[in-house]
Amino acid sequence: MKNMKGVRLRVRDSSTDVLPERYGVRRKPRKYLLPIPASYFVAVLCFLFFVFVVIVLVERKLPTPLRLVDAPSNPESFIAERAMNHLMRLTDIGPRTTGSYENEVLAIKFFEEEISHIMDQAKPVHRVQVDIQKTSGAFPLHFLDGMTNVYRNVQNVIVRVSAKHSESPHSLLVNCHFDTVSGSPGGSDDGASCAIMLEILQIITQLDQPLKHNLILLFNGAEENLMQASHGFITQHKWANEVRAFVNLEACGAGGREILFQAGPRHPWMMQTYSESVPYPYASSLAQEIFQSGVIPGDTDFRIFRDFGHVSGLDFAWSKNGYVYHTKFDNVRQIPLGTLQRTGDNILALTKGLVNNDKMANTEKYASGNLVFFDFLGAFVIRWSEGTAMLINTLAVAVSIYCLFKNMKASVTRDMEYTVYVRQLAISSSVAIGSLLLILLANFLIALTLTALGRSMSWFARPVWIFFLYICPTLFVPMVLLLLVSRWQRSVVTSAWTLFQLYSDGYQILWTLILLICTVLRIRSGFIALLWIFFTIIENFCRTLLFRHWRGGKWLLLHVAALLLPFTQCLYLILAATSLYVPIMGRIGAGNNAEVIVSLLIGIKFGLLFTCIVPLILLVKNPDRVLSMLSGLFLIAVGLLILTPLGFPYSADPAAPAPQRFMIAHADRTFHDEAGNVKHHDTGYWVVNMDQNSPHTVKSLVSEMTHMQLVDQDCVQQVYCGMPYLMPALSFIWKTHWIPGPPPLISLPTTLYLNKSEMISHDHKRLTFTITGPDHIGVILSPVQGVVLGHWSLYEQERPAGPKWNGRDTYFIYYAYASDPGPWTFSIDLKGPRLSNRTTVDMAVTSHFMHGPAQVGVRFRRFLLQFPPWTDITAWTATYASWKF
Numbered sequence: 001m002k003n004m005k006g007v008r009l010r011v012r013d014s015s016t017d018v019l020p021e022r023y024g025v026r027r028k029p030r031k032y033l034l035p036i037p038a039s040y041f042v043a044v045l046c047f048l049f050f051v052f053v054v055i056v057l058v059e060r061k062l063p064t065p066l067r068l069v070d071a072p073s074n075p076e077s078f079i080a081e082r083a084m085n086h087l088m089r090l091t092d093i094g095p096r097t098t099g100s101y102e103n104e105v106l107a108i109k110f111f112e113e114e115i116s117h118i119m120d121q122a123k124p125v126h127r128v129q130v131d132i133q134k135t136s137g138a139f140p141l142h143f144l145d146g147m148t149n150v151y152r153n154v155q156n157v158i159v160r161v162s163a164k165h166s167e168s169p170h171s172l173l174v175n176c177h178f179d180t181v182s183g184s185p186g187g188s189d190d191g192a193s194c195a196i197m198l199e200i201l202q203i204i205t206q207l208d209q210p211l212k213h214n215l216i217l218l219f220n221g222a223e224e225n226l227m228q229a230s231h232g233f234i235t236q237h238k239w240a241n242e243v244r245a246f247v248n249l250e251a252c253g254a255g256g257r258e259i260l261f262q263a264g265p266r267h268p269w270m271m272q273t274y275s276e277s278v279p280y281p282y283a284s285s286l287a288q289e290i291f292q293s294g295v296i297p298g299d300t301d302f303r304i305f306r307d308f309g310h311v312s313g314l315d316f317a318w319s320k321n322g323y324v325y326h327t328k329f330d331n332v333r334q335i336p337l338g339t340l341q342r343t344g345d346n347i348l349a350l351t352k353g354l355v356n357n358d359k360m361a362n363t364e365k366y367a368s369g370n371l372v373f374f375d376f377l378g379a380f381v382i383r384w385s386e387g388t389a390m391l392i393n394t395l396a397v398a399v400s401i402y403c404l405f406k407n408m409k410a411s412v413t414r415d416m417e418y419t420v421y422v423r424q425l426a427i428s429s430s431v432a433i434g435s436l437l438l439i440l441l442a443n444f445l446i447a448l449t450l451t452a453l454g455r456s457m458s459w460f461a462r463p464v465w466i467f468f469l470y471i472c473p474t475l476f477v478p479m480v481l482l483l484l485v486s487r488w489q490r491s492v493v494t495s496a497w498t499l500f501q502l503y504s505d506g507y508q509i510l511w512t513l514i515l516l517i518c519t520v521l522r523i524r525s526g527f528i529a530l531l532w533i534f535f536t537i538i539e540n541f542c543r544t545l546l547f548r549h550w551r552g553g554k555w556l557l558l559h560v561a562a563l564l565l566p567f568t569q570c571l572y573l574i575l576a577a578t579s580l581y582v583p584i585m586g587r588i589g590a591g592n593n594a595e596v597i598v599s600l601l602i603g604i605k606f607g608l609l610f611t612c613i614v615p616l617i618l619l620v621k622n623p624d625r626v627l628s629m630l631s632g633l634f635l636i637a638v639g640l641l642i643l644t645p646l647g648f649p650y651s652a653d654p655a656a657p658a659p660q661r662f663m664i665a666h667a668d669r670t671f672h673d674e675a676g677n678v679k680h681h682d683t684g685y686w687v688v689n690m691d692q693n694s695p696h697t698v699k700s701l702v703s704e705m706t707h708m709q710l711v712d713q714d715c716v717q718q719v720y721c722g723m724p725y726l727m728p729a730l731s732f733i734w735k736t737h738w739i740p741g742p743p744p745l746i747s748l749p750t751t752l753y754l755n756k757s758e759m760i761s762h763d764h765k766r767l768t769f770t771i772t773g774p775d776h777i778g779v780i781l782s783p784v785q786g787v788v789l790g791h792w793s794l795y796e797q798e799r800p801a802g803p804k805w806n807g808r809d810t811y812f813i814y815y816a817y818a819s820d821p822g823p824w825t826f827s828i829d830l831k832g833p834r835l836s837n838r839t840t841v842d843m844a845v846t847s848h849f850m851h852g853p854a855q856v857g858v859r860f861r862r863f864l865l866q867f868p869p870w871t872d873i874t875a876w877t878a879t880y881a882s883w884k885f
Contacts, residue, residue: 038622062338078344080337086195091185098225099775100851111157122205127164135232146800151228152817157219163210171214173246177223182850193249212356230301234309246313254334256320261287266367267312275381277353278346286525322583327872329657372524393519428506435478439607443599456595458647461658468637470602476630479617503615531566563612590689591735652870659872663688666744666860670881684741702866708737747854750847765835768827776848779813787832844882
């Protein structure tokens, strides 16, 4: 090589983002100045939308159903068509309210016939026993505001399958319920579960090998009556003591996939059996924590078996298409054969796995902590114990902090001083956290604007509106914030890559804090933060150790690939949660702004989901193009909502109903004074407004609505059904109306007799009452100031109190009988000073005619016929009377 004088070779480190300082710090080569074209970023968004489509397709995929012609070649397989035939015969009976002829006679007859037919075909190795239980009892139920549940003669159909020659003392319980709410055929809730269990009974009794442990199938007849029948079984039945584990089948929607949303307490071996045996897993400890938090208005028999039977189990429910839940639309047309096949295959496999599991013989030996669990796109279940979660989370937090320091060291060495970097990282972290708050504020303001314009809940029947109204702003708002703040930061941070790294680390700090909080508070759904941190760490190490010279499109590909799995898993969970709570917004009460609730839920969920995308805007050459696209989609959507009827929230389409719900009671109210004289009496319609658009959506269609009066929230007679009150689960629905109207036709008067008032001591008074009336009765007690409720004759356990009224305790007793009506006598003990010569307690009795000819009279029916077809009304006749004793 010739020696070339005057020529000096300059070798530039390709890992740096800017030219050496002698070339001028502010003079950056175009290659490294905002290196990602806007088209690349749009391509990433399109790819993520493709991921969304794939997840939707995975959620909707159902197995091919087996039909009756397939039965001979599949003797041990679940036959969906046979289960559907059971379901059609059961729903043909009609609504099956506890106490009705349909529930107490026709449904019982249906099960007796079907089970008898199955028993006749059972293989001789099995011993099959059937028992029809009539049970009575009482128990406290801490559900929302709390209540006392009293029941008489509710019915259970119980089947027990055991080995004929070597019977086990241990049993697996599988439970469903055949009763329904008033007016609903109960196709999904819970007729389909009954059909699935009948088909499982058919298959189990045709096996050539006997079961290792016993199988008890409980068809209970009073779950909708606040879980009375399951309590009667687990506390009183002769087979209850042998139950070692249970599987509960429920529904809060129709069709789709059944989700395992409650497991335990303890006994992780059951979750292990589930993950190893079922062909189509769908489970989440996140769903369990959400449900058990009380955010979702509802409960299942899982609570009864857990709290009163002290047994661990698994709780399953359909959650898709919650629009039909507890409505007239809950029929067989809403349940595809593929759904029955999927759920049947899973529950059959799980039942076999549990009932033949050796751990059933000594379940306490395998009792340990709860599990963190979730499925990945329905393919398999990932699970670990709480103890393991603590260890993994702690390690992840430590490694995350190490990566943050490593990134800081690299940037300080290359671009800036230590104190400057720390200051900029603090700014970026604050902006990351502030961006979430700004998202919530923006979505909140959008929701309030739509509410003010009368365009709320447009997404109820068409959830696609959520994308345009709230998801687009959730991506747009933090991008704008980052671009604005970064303009000021560029005077200090000379590299776009370093600025991007600062904000990526800022969001990583956010996720690390979330994981740390979840670990300290033992929140199992912290696995979501763990996923983000774990894959961010992987990306960090890959970028610094293996691909440190990648920039532009290659680096973008690495970033998307590294975070694709946590993005996919979190989007999978978000979409499942969204499909659950959107229909729930139609039954949370008019006093709660559903538009605001959805906007905030979408904001926080997608705001966290987009933390992997938002910092990329700092590397885009033309970010205005991206922002214009997002803002344009939002503005077009708002324009369509305002100017067209596309945003009407409800649908009467039988194939895809999305009804507006009402609960209306034709009521007779009587108020007595201290002397027992009537001081006020009126009749009319009590309208419970189930969503924020009620009742103004129908006000112009129903003539009587012009005379509505808002019910006083603070009056205990009206909060606890001063218009009649069906159950305390409705206490969150406080915005109701009273419409004066004609008197209802009361076929059976409700009476309250004070049988005896006796002084036990100078500060102890006992009142004994007898009540007669229909098969659904509520009693409200409120001792006066200075007087407390002591013992009562209902049961020995604690007496749960409801909400305070004027500073006084209130107690709600729900009483129901399924058959053999008779007077109900009970006593209460009151304690306090001067009990003998003053009023000591306010007492009210409500009666509810929930079925039969007395449910809706002629005048009431005429009133109901004015409501449009896109509404669903739970209607009944009721009375209310209050006294002072």
